Amino acid sequence: KNEIYNAGSGITFYELNFENIRSNNNIIRWNWVHDTHMNGGANSRGIEYNDDNYFPEGRAIGNKIYGNIVGPNVSDVGYRWKLQDLGEFYNNICYDCGTSFYILGYVHPVKAKLRNNISLNPRDRHIYFQSNGSEGNYVIDSDYNLFWPISGDQFYFYERLTGIGGYMNFTGWQALSKNGSTFDPHSIVADPLFANPDNGDFRLRAGSPAIDAGVDVGLTQDFQGNTVPQGLAPDIGAYEYKSEDKIKPGDTLPDKTELTC
Secondary structure (H helix, E strand, C coil), X not given: CCEEECCCEEEEEEECCCXXXXXXXXXXXXXXXXXXXXXXXXXXXXXXXXXXXXXXXXXXXXXXXXXCEECCCEEEEEEEECCCCEEEEECCEEECEEEEEEEEECCCCCEEEEECCEEECCCCEEEEEEECCCCCCCEEEEECCEEECCCCCCEXXXXXXXXXXXXXXXXXXXXXXXXXXXXXXXXXXXXXXXXXXXXXXXXXXXXXXXXXXXXXXXCCECCCCCECCCCCCCCCCCCCCCCCCCXXXXXXXXXXCXXXX
């Protein structure tokens, strides 16, 4: 529940290859990072787990990043994952970032799971994925997300060991077939209909395609503390849509109503 702005980057875990270092069971949740910068060599990123390329497997287990909002005005990466063990990204929003989700493994396989996330108006890409290792060792398990808009080659997949891949459009991304990976077969391409994202209001408006379109990932609260789900299924994004109470037949109306403008 932090608001972080006018910073080089929002929240960063950086791991070095020391013998006993662990980065296990960390949770980053319900934060808003916006208006980052590159002054003094800063990176202008939102939330990232980074390493020195040699952090071994088994040193970053159980890390979850959920219910966060990154943007607007984050010129580099919204969410970055560069560790060998599985990173879980659920119900996050990325708005007006260079690349929304950046998953990278230079010298080792990398693993990430994305569910119920919204990527809106990226300057470059919705998802960038590059991994070393053979098929089946790396994991990009991405589904039930929402992307808007789709314009050109805004997805990237590259298998360093074989040299297979490159920039592609959403159709090409969904057509990929790799053992152990999923490429958004149930994800949505549509405007999420945020209330007022430029002024920090990322709640869903009535009629949003994100309402009841997510999948259960075990979360019980949203960014505001509302119960998840409010409807038939969890919503995509950091907020559960909560409709206003409506007068029903038989309800008793108050004697007077006061309105303040």
